[in-house]
Amino acid sequence: MSVVGVDFGTLNTVIAVARNRGVDVIANEVSNRATPSLVGFGPKSRYLGEPAKTQEISNLKNTVGNLKRLAGRALSDPELQIEAQYVSAPLVDINGQVGAEVTYLGKKEQFTATQLISMYLSKVKATASAELKLPVSDLVMSVPAWFTDVQRRSLMDAAEIAGLKLLRLMNDTTASALGYGITKLDLPTAEEKPRRVAFIDIGHSNYTCSIVEFRKGELTVKSTAYDRHFGGRDFDKALVDHFAAEFKEKYKIDIKSNGKAMVRVQAAAEKLKKILSANSQAPLNIESLMNDVDVASMLKREELEALVEPLLKRAAVPLEQALAEAKLKVEDIDIVELVGGCTRVPALKDTIQKFFNKPLSFTLNQDEAVARGCAFSCAILSPVFRVRDFAIHDIVNYPIEFTWEKSPDIPDEDTSLVVFNKGNVMPSTKILTFYRKNPFDLEAKYAKPDQLPGKINPWIGRFSVKGVKSDEKDDFMICKLKARLNLHGILNVEQGYYVEDVEVEEPIPEEKTEGDKKDPDVSNLNFHSPPPLVSPLVTSNEPQSKRPRLEEILLTTSKAMDAESTPKMRKVKKQVRKGELPISAGTSSLDADAKNAAAEAEAAMIMEDKLVADTEEKKNELETYIYEMRNKIDDQYADFASEAEKEKLKAKLEASEDWLYDEGEDATKAIYIAKMDEIRAVAGPIVQRYFDKVEAERAAAQAAADA
Template identity: 45%
Template sequence: KSCQSVCQITHAHNTVSNFKRFHGRAFNDPFVQKEKEKLSYDLVPMKNGGVGVKVMYMDEEHIFSVEQISAMLLTKLKETAESNLKKPVTDCVISVPSFFTDAERRSLLDAAQIVGLNCLRLMNDMTAVALNYGIYKQDLPAPEEKPRIVVFVDMGHSAFQVSACAFNKSKLKVLGTAFDPFLGGRNFDGKLVDYFCAEIKSKYKLDPKTKVRALLRLYQECEKLKKLMSSNSTDIPLNIECFMNDTDVSGKMNRSQFEELCADLLQRIEMPLLSLMEQTQLKVEDVNAVEIVGGATRIPAVKERIAKFFGKDVSTTLNADEAIARGCALQCAILSPAFKVREFSVTDATPFPISLLWNTEAEDTEGVHEVFSRNHAAPFSKVLTFYRKGPFELEAFYSDPNGVPYPESKIGKYVIQNVAAQKDGEKSKVKVKVRVNTHGIFSVSTASMVEPVKNEECEDVSVETEVEKEVRKIILFFFFLTQTNEKKGDQPPEAKKPKIKVKNVELPIEANLVWQLGKDLLNMYIETEGKMIMQDKLEKERNDAKNAVEEYVYEFRDKLSGPYEKFVCEKDLQGFSALLAETEGWLYEEGEDEAKQVYVEKLENLKKLGTPIEMRFQEAEERPKLLQELGHRLQYYATIAGEFKNKDEKYIHIDEMEMMKVEKCVSEVVEWMNNAVSAQAKKSLDQDPAVHSSEIKAKLQELNNVCEPVVTQPKPKVDSPKEENPLSEQSDYKTEDMGDDKNSEMPQQNGECHPSDQNTINMDLD
């Protein structure tokens, strides 16, 4: 976050932030126009009327859609996850504010598709928090018991959301949600900024709002001040050096002043809470716990307002900053087959009521039906039945436009095609399936026309739905009941009507949605993102090559005046130092922006001089240790050879010819080692060594290969003599098998059998 703050100030016009709320909105949307004034970068209209961001990319001006900007962020998150997991990432769960409309949700799904991520679910923020809370709870009531009611309150950077959830063991149900989409931590920051802007203008005759960088710095300092006031009630100073025109500015504020300044914002907290309780028909006594998350809930006044409303202390057991992300990660693990996670059922709620509008066959009349009420369970599907002679249109819209924080109440139009009258001219029965899916998006998912068929056509067709089967069973039950009651009058039963068998014919649906990227445009964005990812990879490799040269220059320059000083002669030292200084100057001038290969070649030229020095230093470090180890092994094997000559019992079993090989090898290696040490003694440290560590390692390995198998030969095993048992020659029976037979008792003397008794044992044999 600190790195982002620095970038936002140093590259204010080219750092994009706070763009999530532009998804699925037109450029001329009032909300977009209002936000546009607060941004340090430029917003421009796209050809499709959407929101575009103008930035410099690869030293050229580019315009990217908000979907592309989000895709860039997702690409970075994907790379970070893959780097930590050491595995490719394909599946994900993305959080969205509970108040996002269908258009905003579809736009975010397009962003995931641009990156190549398979979004398993768009999860509402508060539902993710609830899952994070409930999945670890071991004391939730059983399914048949009264659920535990928990209210979750989230005030983040730009929005205020609340939800009530019912928990039972291994499941949660969202009872309702409420929100203020325009109340968040940034509003409190804005109050401080406005206050200090007025103070600075009055005190220093400077207007921070005229300079983007100055205003961004003030926002950052005010955010820090807000956090400090959350933990301190005393006056907190605000100091910014070289704020504008090399002028230092200062100010101060305490918590009570801050709360007075934000009184109107604090009053807005109660409205969503009241709305939630009204929707769910809950009383404050019904609420078992209140959990708060989000950075802005750390403001004491915010926390106090929430606690006062519910009449109980709020709980902060969840991580305020990570609760939503953790919930999404858990949901992704549950949905993905790659992980084994405790099962936990999640039933979400539809935030806005949705209705369908259609034209009836009567002139100038329309039919309207609310298919999903507010807080209806989701995901959920419903089947509607229409009777039509031709294609017809359905229009989906939000029933309460004033309650939706989006300027367009329409969701989309759906044309049910290929509908035709029956052969007898009657209207056809058309079944339309509408659905709110796991992403919280409404759709007319399928449509089918029910056609009667002749008996010979009935093979391999679906003749009845489950509902129709149940209805037929009920009709038959009442038919037989009627027949039983009328038997007294001996009335003849009516002839049984033959079954009318039907088949369902799938109908194509043409959807015209309020906001959706065309396939061609989406494919173009996918291709562009792929090119940029590749360009980023090449740029990273170029920067890595440049950084490698820079690191080599700094590292070697320091070591030349330190540990490497003794390993280079004066002439080479001066020449190499001059080359390092020259390379450093080149890096920050004409070599600032060169191709990767140029940096690679530059590094290779430096290493031609640096590697021999580095090698001599490493050799001087390793060589004495290896020679010492070799000397110890020689002494070890020579000692064993000496003990063998002295007829030591430990080695007497070794063949003499084998031991002679050991003596010969030891003698040869001793001679080689003496010559190597002698040759090396004649070399100075700034000369290449006479013997290298690799040679010593090879000689040590050779010595061990020859000597170790000989000196570690185990002694041959000698079998101990066995005592003969004369009984084994006379009978197949053993003495221990004789039991308590008196005739088998053998007189013992000093624990042994008498010699005279061993051959005179009486045995009863059948």
């Protein structure tokens, strides 16, 4: 079983694997350690990753980038107008989800963002599998901390469609923090002051700052703040706008009217930007950009900084917010770690350094830290690896509330409750208690829609609780629902059951249990007195490997019972679980049928791509064989064929070559194999005689040596 971590970036994707007792970033088929996050479509197959990049300029309308930013979004969302600028294929609406329209296999096709991402993840899977020489299934993938339920579910569906088992969607900065912490042997103990590290990730499209506390064996995210529209692409865009205006003036060309020219200037601008991180000025030259015009220009670092001034002015905002939300001061931060390509920009480094008033730390590989952290997380979650215990406490970024219809039997009942608050620990489970005589529904949604990206619908899911009825005495059923904000950061109501109050005798606990000590929330599990009827009782715990799971806390009695001394007993009212309450859930995840259909379609496309690749390989083999035989027949095979045989073989080679460049240009795999066999039939006896001679010489030499 494989252990894989994937940093699915807006621009590039990095894949790390656990092997040889460590974590390595792997190279793709062209030996790059980062793969363009792009998918393209052609007349015969798809182009995924590197080939999509190679084809991009000649295939703009059928190439889709910016994939991650499209996950779970609707085309009608005004924010999609920003995103559309970074996608060369036309975006379309597909039943409320954004997708792209492309020409594939000669036909116009529409694919949703989820499908496009699943295609890309198929490629990630193939890359990892080729490197590991193992089938790949389990992985942990990174996600911006600000992604909402619908965006996360889109990525999860995409992974499933690609045949991957996503063990965790991990927030980018949390992944970096894990990679940092798990390798440190000098973290403070539980009694000491924690080490506080600010992780700042500025990538191609977004900027995140998390303040994280480390103690031996655990990390706790104290706050996460972000600017969802801040990254390298904003620099690139400012540069392209600048050069577009300059070239219009200087060369009378309008690059904005020419897709290819735009992409070429974009690529040159990105290169120029990177040079300006190291040098104070840099040139930009493009030959025959459009209308046969060569362009040449120059830019100084200060000029670039002036072009992105509005952006740079916002650069300290996420830092201020993160600190404020963590209720910490600048002096409280011990270390400032930078990751993400855009943190190489000197003006940003300056701002961050001035803000924290301390030297910046680059101990993590800026481009690979997130992928490495994800691989560590996958190793922790995978049964095949043993990893040093390391607990990860992430944080809830958007408050989530439940709403329900008032029970006709409880007139003064509330009808909504914020169950997960911003800043709460994530993952986390909360038990909701309802007093009901009939089946009922509840709905989950984000409580503060204005905090969400763009116009994302705050709705998360609807949960119908079945099997609820009153007892013989027409008393309420005490219904317990387990709401979990899980490892992926998505919400589910995972389980429902009902309980009855019973009087039991139990020993009086002498000591606090381990769970009580570690987690104050657990001690709130107060089921001994009947809960008020006005609102559901919410209890919670944050399960962790070391702690008793929620079930155990509810169903077993105190640990003190193990003691040999006879404990003092007391009578208490306890709630005893009596049976299950089935729950049917409706969320934004694809239903099983849709997922299966998409997975089948994906598998068929993979087969198609493979057939095209195999056919191409056979064609290349045939071509190579023709050249090789043509050279050898007058060289090492010359003494092993009669003139007539030579003539025959040469004629066959020439005919095959003519065929290859004519009707054989676009044949099937089987035909290329057959053509190869035809040549082999003619060449075979000649090659055999040659090898017989070589073998005889070798045997003679061996005999001489042995003698």
